Amino acid sequence: MSRTAILMMISTTLYTGACVEQFNFDVSHESLLLVVEGFVSDLSYDDIQNYPVDARYFEVKLKITSGVKNKHDEPVAGAEIQVIDDLAESWEYTEVEPGIYRLFFEDFKAEAGRSYMLNLELSNGDRYESNFEMPPPNQELADFFFEEEVITGYDIKAGEVVITPLKGITYKAKVADLGTQTDFVRYRWDFTTTYGVIAWGLDEDDINYKCWITTGFFFKNFVIAKDLEGGSTHDLFFLETNDQHLHEGFTVSFRQTALTADFYQFWEDVESQEKQEQLFAPPPYNIVSNMRAVGHDKPVYGYFGVVSEKFHRWYFSKKEISYYIDYPESLQRCGVPPAPECFDCRLISRPINSIITNTAPTWWAE
Numbered sequence: 259m260s261r262t263a264i265l266m267m268i269s270t271t272l273y274t275g276a277c278v279e280q281f282n283f284d285v286s287h288e289s290l291l292l293v294v295e296g297f298v299s300d301l302s303y304d305d306i307q308n309y310p311v312d313a314r315y316f317e318v319k320l321k322i323t324s325g326v327k328n329k330h331d332e333p334v335a336g337a338e339i340q341v342i343d344d345l346a347e348s349w350e351y352t353e354v355e356p357g358i359y360r361l362f363f364e365d366f367k368a369e370a371g372r373s374y375m376l377n378l379e380l381s382n383g384d385r386y387e388s389n390f391e392m393p394p395p396n397q398e399l400a401d402f403f404f405e406e407e408v409i410t411g412y413d414i415k416a417g418e419v420v421i422t423p424l425k426g427i428t429y430k431a432k433v434a435d436l437g438t439q440t441d442f443v444r445y446r447w448d449f450t451t452t453y454g455v456i457a458w459g460l461d462e463d464d465i466n467y468k469c470w471i472t473t474g475f476f477f478k479n480f481v482i483a484k485d486l487e488g489g490s491t492h493d494l495f496f497l498e499t500n501d502q503h504l505h506e507g508f509t510v511s512f513r514q515t516a517l518t519a520d521f522y523q524f525w526e527d528v529e530s531q532e533k534q535e536q537l538f539a540p541p542p543y544n545i546v547s548n549m550r551a552v553g554h555d556k557p558v559y560g561y562f563g564v565v566s567e568k569f570h571r572w573y574f575s576k577k578e579i580s581y582y583i584d585y586p587e588s589l590q591r592c593g594v595p596p597a598p599e600c601f602d603c604r605l606i607s608r609p610i611n612s613i614i615t616n617t618a619p620t621w622w623a624e
Contacts, residue, residue, distance in 0.1 A: 292334065292386070294549050294560035295319040298341060298374060299515070299567045300393050302367035309569040310621035311450070311511050312472075316341075316361040318351055318376065318562070333357020336381035344373045344390060368393040368564050376549075376562035385552040388562035394516045396566035397443055400431035402494075402512060406580060409496060426498040427579070429510075429572075431481075436488030444484045444522035446515045446565075447494055451476035452619065454506030455608075459592050459600035466616050468506065469603035473612035476503075477510075482517075482525050497574070505585045507624060508574040516566040520546060524561040573623055 296318035306313045320334035335356035342348045349366055351359035368374055373390040380386075404427040411424035436443055452472045460467040477495040494512075497504075517525070527545040549558045576583050592600035599605040608614055 290322045292380075292556070292558045292560075293321045293323050294376070294378070294386070294388075294558060294562060295321075296376060296560075297563035297565055298361075298366070298368045299565045300368050300370065300396060301567055303364040305367065310571040311513075311569050312619065315363075316366070318359045318361075318378075320357050320359070320378070323559075334380065337378050339376065339378040342375050342377055348377075368566075370395075374564050384554060384556060386549055386558050387552055388550075389548040391518060391521075391548065391562070391564035393564045393566050394444075394518050396568065397445070397514070397516045398434040399514060399568045399570060400433045400445075400447075402429065402431055402570055402572060404429045404497075407496070411498075424496075424498050425500065425581075426496055428496050429494045430491050431494055431512075431514075432491045433483070433485055433488050436485065439486070442484040442486050442519075443488070444482070444517040444519065445492075446480055446482045446517055446522070446525055447492075448474070448480040448513050448515075449477050449495065450474050450511040450513070451509070452511075452622070453503045453508045455603055455606045455614075456506055457599060457601055457603040457606070459596055460603075466602045466604060468618075469606065469614050469616045470507075470618060470622065471606075471608045471612050471614050472619075473609045475609050475611065480525065482522060482529065484522060499579055499583055500585070502585065504574055504576075504583075507622070509622070510572050510574075512570040512572065514568045514570070517563070518565075520548060521561060521563040521565065524548075524563075571621065 296316070298316050301309075303313055303315055318339055320337055320339075321331060322334055323331050333356040335353065337353070337359065339351040339359050340348045341351075341361065349361055349363055351361050354360045370393060373392040375390045376388040378386050406426075407428045408423050408425050409428075411422045413420045413422050431445075431447060433443075433445065450472060451474075452470055455469050455471060457464075457467055457469075462468075477497075481492060481494050483490070483492045523546045531545065545559060546561070547559050548561055551558055599607070604614055604616060606614070
């Protein structure tokens with residue numbers, strides 16, 4: 259990963275971590291906390307097919323974490339989970355791997371004017387539920403654009419920190435005018451990046467010559483903003499234009515969600531906690547949550563959100579930049595002796611929790 263990507267890739271979620279063995283939830287240890295992550299939106303699995311993004315089912319993730327610096331982080335398996343609407347209709351989640359539960363209903367979505375809650379029961383019988391949430395009105399998709407910029411970067415040379423200029427683009431979102439209203443509109447943008455990689459030791463017609471890597475951690479995880487009148491512009495991320503990841507095709511999917519006031523506060527608290535962690539402060543654990551225990555008083559954190567969402571996809575093109583970009587020929591060399599990834603693109607190093615495939619996504623454009 260480039261130094262720019264390292265500088266900009268700040269994970270702002272409470273729930274990331276590697277998949278591990280099944281964990282039996284131990285409620286006897288007071289320092290262990292249940293964490294719930296999940297949402298539903300006004301776009302179903304079927305609806306997503308109309309957008310240039312990968313289709314997805316709604317998910318809920320359950321983990322336990324330690325109250326001290328998040329040292330203990332394990333998935334919670336064996337739970338029974340369902341989403342229930344205000345007319346008492348319910349939809350069951352299916353556990354697809356320890357701690358990850360998926361809603362396999364192609365036509366399910368959050369309907370305008372209806373409210374939804376999450377209900378779950380752990381394998382030990384402990385029950386939890388969320389408040390009922392109603393999707394906020396969907397908002398017009400922001401106007402996405404970029405501006406060329408040079409920012410200050412930092413590198414390590416001979417053990418010393420060296421300040422270097424980084425030439426690139428800052429991607430921005432300008433929200434639509436909102437007219438006259440009495441409450442804020444609350445936005446959240448997150449980003450999924452896909453880029454091509456090449457196994458230079460193979461012929462171009464080999465099935466493992468080119469692969470595509472998709473990751474949600476190339477840039478900072480998300481940006482939030484709220485607006486009363488609209489028309490404001492918000493910086494989303496910076497991309498260094500000589501980054502080697504741009505060489506074989508590079509695209510970013512933008513997901514814009516409209517949030518309720520409480521769900522916005524949750525993400526604002528997450529962002530604040532992450533900033534404190536960077537200063538080595540202990541996590542505050544006062545993050546707003548709409549989850550609660552039922553019939554007991556064991557702690558639970560996280561949020562089950564009901565949102566409205568829209569998508570936008572952007573493809574990087576050197577033709578859109580005002581200056582020439584040269585990618586070094588050395589990127590095409592395999593080394594001596596050649597590394598295994600030179601003959602199989604699926605072996606090329608990639609970010610943690612990313613997905614790699616040797617089949618081009620249906621929406622991919624060269």
